[in-house]
Amino acid sequence: MDNEVTEADARLALGSIAQRRQQVIAEIDVPAWYWLGLAGGWVVLGVLADYGPAWATVVGTVAFGAAHAAVAPRVLSGRHGSPHVSVRSDVVSRGVPVFVIGFLIVMTMLTVAFALIAHADGARHSALLASVVVAALVLVGGPRVMDVVRARAERRLSAL
């Protein structure tokens, strides 16, 4: 059979294989509810910080962290963004959780910075204001982070 396959046939077949791989890479994602949950939790923590007692903020923060820790191992792999396919682990970079957690750390720092700036500016509800701004950034920026993850996977696999 080798003799029947021309160079053009082989290139066409490999092109088709690469196209199918791209279709799977496009499925690398975290579920949409993850970003919604994060943004919602962020705003709730902002509300607690501005309107609740100190202990409620502490309890809320711990609960938020615990809930995130519970779902993160499965969700942050990026392999189960769609319920219709499980992306192989060697297609998804192992650095995805680090990438997402890094994004969340930056968002946390931004929340603190925005709250301090708003407070210094005399805003009455500085924590809530900061949390709403950052929640919006999470909703917009989270999917963009996954765009970067998919582009990295494409580049890495194309180089193999």
Add this chain to the structure above:
Amino acid sequence: MSTAKFDEIIHPSTRLSIVALLASTDWADFSFVRDRLGLSDSALSKQFSILEDAGYVTIDRLVTNRRRRVRVGLTEAGRQAFEGHVAALQSVIAIAESVAP
């Protein structure tokens, strides 16, 4: 590194597309493969039957939340055959490039 070996079962374009899609997954729903390849249910079922008979795919019929799902995945034999086929395709190109002026 896989041994280069053409696989006549995988080589036809539709089956190559199916196997290539599954090669990057642990499993996929039948509907996912159907939609990505733009095939009808019957056409895809026919190709899956051939691949299943060859021992290249597993087909699991599940019931979740009262809905039937068909989940497909490559077997180890299917994965090895695919990798060998890809290596064979690459060798065709490498040979052609080596003799090109």
